[in-house]
Amino acid sequence: MADTAGLNGGPVAEDNIINRRGNEGIYQSCVNLKKRLAEVPDFEPYLQEMEEEDRVQGTADPVASLWNFLRRGYPLLAIYNASLPNEPLEVDTTKVPEARRPKAATFKFLQAAIQELAFPQQDCFLITDLYGENTIGFTKVIKMVNRVLDILEMQGQLNKPSDTGIAAPATGRKLTKREHILKELLETERDYVHHLQNLQALKKELEDTGALTGDASHQIFLNLNNLLDFAQRFLIRLEQHYALPEERQNWGDLFTAQEDAFRQYEPFIANQLRCDQTCQKEWEKIRSAPRSLDLQQMVAQQATLNGFFVKPFQRLTKYPLMLSVRTPQHYNLSKC
Numbered sequence: 001m002a003d004t005a006g007l008n009g010g011p012v013a014e015d016n017i018i019n020r021r022g023n024e025g026i027y028q029s030c031v032n033l034k035k036r037l038a039e040v041p042d043f044e045p046y047l048q049e050m051e052e053e054d055r056v057q058g059t060a061d062p063v064a065s066l067w068n069f070l071r072r073g074y075p076l077l078a079i080y081n082a083s084l085p086n087e088p089l090e091v092d093t094t095k096v097p098e099a100r101r102p103k104a105a106t107f108k109f110l111q112a113a114i115q116e117l118a119f120p121q122q123d124c125f126l127i128t129d130l131y132g133e134n135t136i137g138f139t140k141v142i143k144m145v146n147r148v149l150d151i152l153e154m155q156g157q158l159n160k161p162s163d164t165g166i167a168a169p170a171t172g173r174k175l176t177k178r179e180h181i182l183k184e185l186l187e188t189e190r191d192y193v194h195h196l197q198n199l200q201a202l203k204k205e206l207e208d209t210g211a212l213t214g215d216a217s218h219q220i221f222l223n224l225n226n227l228l229d230f231a232q233r234f235l236i237r238l239e240q241h242y243a244l245p246e247e248r249q250n251w252g253d254l255f256t257a258q259e260d261a262f263r264q265y266e267p268f269i270a271n272q273l274r275c276d277q278t279c280q281k282e283w284e285k286i287r288s289a290p291r292s293l294d295l296q297q298m299v300a301q302q303a304t305l306n307g308f309f310v311k312p313f314q315r316l317t318k319y320p321l322m323l324s325v326r327t328p329q330h331y332n333l334s335k336c
Contacts (some may be wrong), residue, residue, distance in 0.1 A: 026135060026232050029142050029240035030062040036149050037075075039158040040082050046075050060302045063236050067103050067138055071130055072104030079148055080112050082157050091118075106130060112143070117151060135232040136200065136225060142268050184335070185322050186242050192315045193235050196228045199308045202295050211289035212282060219278040222271045223264060228310065251323060262316075279305065 024032070050069045052316040059065050073091075081088045089108045096104045106127060109235055113119040125144050127211065128135030190264050203221045212220070225236060241254050278284065283302065290296045299305050 005212050025235045027236045030066045073102035076109035193231050209289045211285045220275050226266045
């Protein structure tokens with residue numbers, strides 16, 4: 001089924017959520033967050049420490065870099081303390097063992113966000129989101145830290161970013177066919193991950209509202225969480241590879257290195273028939289449960305929701321087409 005075609009209701013409107021372009025991925029979110037952290041007063045020593053550790057360990061991944069950095073806990077205290085609270089947050093080192101101090105600092109940050117900054121508890125990440133290994137959880141961390149920075153910005157507590165006055169030169173050069181393909185590969189991968197995130201948000205909503213039992217939810221969504229985690233990690237690798245000079249790119253190797261991980265698709269795609277049957281059986285509960293407008297739009301008709309469930313299959317079948325396209329110079333992306 002095409003992305004924009006309904007099964008029973010005709011074409012899906014262009015402004016439908018299923019056609020909406022994705023937001024920045026976790027890779028770009030981390031790049032932007034690191035830039036924002038440079039605006040936090042007295043935060044420079046933390047950034048220098050992070051850069052030094054990245055240099056020593058040879059870390060080129062901004063996601064892994066920021067994730068390890070925030071796990072120390074103390075940077076979170078520094079971010080909150082930039083709001084100039086009456087009682088700055090700190091960890092009592094005489095009472096808390098060294099090994100437990102990062103999580104103790106993280107807990108104080110979360111507690112202060114709820115009690116002093118009036119964060120709804122459902123908008124806060126969990127300790128396991130930061131110290132676990134799932135990218136879905138870390139996405140919650142990024143969102144919450146950005147929200148605290150938004151508050152600091154509204155309070156006028158952030159330093160203005162320095163302006164070098166140097167604008168990036170505009171080359172005006174047209175992209176080659178190869179460059180167009182790679183650009184499309186990256187942009188559509190961002191969109192695809194965004195659609196999986198929407199599907200995961202619907203899953204959570206249906207479970208939180210009690211619209212679906214655990215068994216029914218599993219029959220519909222199966223291993224969606226694992227699939228989304230892999231898709232986000234793979235997007236990070238695509239972003240990293242895209243940033244390399246052309247002579248260092250080898251897109252075929254990038255895909256074959258993930259051969260085993262791509263098996264996350266198998267159970268999800270094989271579950272399509274059972275998913276459709278369960279959706280039909282539970283449709284009235286599904287349709288009436290969502291509270292947000294976007295999720296209501298996802299379940300406005302079964303064709304729209306079905307469109308989300310077939311996206312993994314559509315995406316998987318599109319990779320070989322992109323990688324095998326030859327340019328006029330006889331490039332084969334799977335070998336370059």
